[in-house]
Amino acid sequence: MTGLVVAVAVLLASAAFGLVRRARDGKLRESPRPDDGQVLARLGVDGGAEVTLLQFSSAFCAPCRATRALCAAVAAEVEGVRHIEVDAEEHLDEVRALKIMRTPTLLVVDAAGRVVRRAAGQPPSRAHLLAAIGEATRVGGTR
Amino acid sequence: MLDPRGPRFAAMITSVVLVVVLITGSGWLALAQAVVFAAGAASIRYAPYSWIYRKFVARHLGPPPAEREPSEPVRFAQGVGFAFMAVAAAGYLAGAPLVGLIATAGALTAAFLNAAFGLCLGCEMYLLLQRVRARFSTN
Numbered sequence: 001m002t003g004l005v006v007a008v009a010v011l012l013a014s015a016a017f018g019l020v021r022r023a024r025d026g027k028l029r030e031s032p033r034p035d036d037g038q039v040l041a042r043l044g045v046d047g048g049a050e051v052t053l054l055q056f057s058s059a060f061c062a063p064c065r066a067t068r069a070l071c072a073a074v075a076a077e078v079e080g081v082r083h084i085e086v087d088a089e090e091h092l093d094e095v096r097a098l099k100i101m102r103t104p105t106l107l108v109v110d111a112a113g114r115v116v117r118r119a120a121g122q123p124p125s126r127a128h129l130l131a132a133i134g135e136a137t138r139v140g141g142t143r
Numbered sequence: 144m145l146d147p148r149g150p151r152f153a154a155m156i157t158s159v160v161l162v163v164v165l166i167t168g169s170g171w172l173a174l175a176q177a178v179v180f181a182a183g184a185a186s187i188r189y190a191p192y193s194w195i196y197r198k199f200v201a202r203h204l205g206p207p208p209a210e211r212e213p214s215e216p217v218r219f220a221q222g223v224g225f226a227f228m229a230v231a232a233a234g235y236l237a238g239a240p241l242v243g244l245i246a247t248a249g250a251l252t253a254a255f256l257n258a259a260f261g262l263c264l265g266c267e268m269y270l271l272l273q274r275v276r277a278r279f280s281t282n
Binding site: 002006007014017022060062066088089095096101 | 147162164165166167168210212213215216217219220244248251252255256259260262263265266267269270271273274277
């Protein structure tokens with residue numbers, strides 16, 4: 001009887017967790033954080049591009065592939081956009097500084113080295129990514 | 144590279160088995176599921192539920208999607224599942240059913256999230272574990 005109760009409780013809690021995750025994953029959220037320029041510079045974000053798509057990946061990560069494909073395609077098509085993918089495991093100090101909890105996490109960084117938006121768990125939709133890039137271009141241009 | 148529907152199917156069967164383990168409190172069934180996880184962690188080729196999928200289910204589902212899934216995350220998740228179910232089997236069989244109950248509940252959480260949402264909980268925990276481990280080794 002206890003086992004049945006536990007099973008039902010686990011399934012209900014997991015379903016709730018999964019629904020919340022599904023609603024949040026891949027959303028490009030605003031990223032109100034202080035200047036992370038130095039940390040980002042250590043990862044190769046040097047202001048050489050108008051917008052940098054900085055992707056954190058790991059070996060055990062199924063959605064990292066899809067995120068990589070999307071970012072690579074967008075970087076190839078849109079002028080001034082660069083895609084950098086780093087292995088989160090090899091940069092744990094930076095991962096901690098930037099509060100990266102999961103892979104893939106994608107940071108949209110403007111020319112001034114500020115993280116404009118971030119998405120985790122799943123790749124964002126192409127349209128949302130393009131909108132975030134436009135936003136980063138405008139923000140970077142006004143400085 | 145895997146047909147991504149295979150691991151989802153396997154997670155569905157796993158979820159059913161784990162619910163049965165919880166209801167019956169059977170240590171032997173927990174042990175059997177631990178063995179299944181171990182086989183999958185060794186190689187997806189040997190994973191029994193994936194074999195059932197390839198042999199009997201895939202042909203009825205039409206052509207596989209173009210999107211393929213790397214096998215490393217799936218094998219890693221099977222390894223995490225094995226750890227949980229080894230503890231569960233030991234708990235049930237050694238007369239500590241509470242240990243078995245908690246470990247099986249943990250495994251069911253991961254299996255159900257994978258089956259219903261395609262979420263790999265083990266993979267999500269991986270980076271967090273690395274972060275914690277690095278913190279301990281530097282201090």
